[in-house]
Amino acid sequence: MSREAELRADLVRLGALLYQRGLAHGSAGNLSVRLDDGSLLVTPTNSCLGMLRPDQISRVSPAGKLLDGDPPSKEAFFHLAVYEERPKAGAVVHLHSTYSVALSCLCHDCAEDVLPPLTAYYAMRVGRLPLIDYYRPGDRALAEAVRAQARNHRAMLLANHGPIVSAASLEQAIHAYEELEETAKIFFILGDRPAAPLDARRVAELETAFPS
Ligand SMILES: [Zn+2]
Secondary structure (H helix, E strand, O other), X not given: OOHHHHHHHHHHHHHHHHHHOOOOOOOOOEEEEEOOOOOEEEOEOOOOHHHOOHHHOEEEOOOOOEEEOOOEOOOHHHHHHHHHHOOOOOEXXXXXXXXXXXXXXXXXXXXXXXXXXXXXXXXXXXXXXXXXXXXXXXXXXXXXXXXXXXXXXXXXXXXXXXXXXXXXXXXXXXXXXXXXXXXXXXXXXXOOOOOOOOOHHHHHHHHXXXXX
């Protein structure tokens, strides 16, 4: 099986897993991976991640031109911005999962990092989580806002919308996304009780021991 065929199969298999786990619903959310030639495989517009077919998955050029398959997600433009800014990124995951979206709807005092490092795995796989202002669906200005944060962050949260998470591989990006969703869930379970997130010294120790 070619590398592209393998990645198409991975998108189908892992998209179904995300749907079955309740992290994706309806036709919300999109996944992408970068091929060796720089083109991208992106889940198609109006598709359900639980019911993808390998041949319908869109292949687009680095400039966003459709090369093969169905038309890509209407949110593919911000995937492109992440890949442009992160040369080592091999995959991008964007879902509208419940706890992360709830977090994106809160008022936040500091938009630079909106979820505390409650656990070591969150700090290692996600790191800081900046909040990006709300944009209406399809607004291309969102791509520039994403681009500005993607330079320094592998994950970001779109206000009143949901997270974008990138990593070297699709599995790694999904693991990081799940870590983010579970940490958002823990954040809400803790509620107003005084929590003790990892302090700056402990986060720095993790960054040294496990550089991203
Ligand atoms: Zn979205």
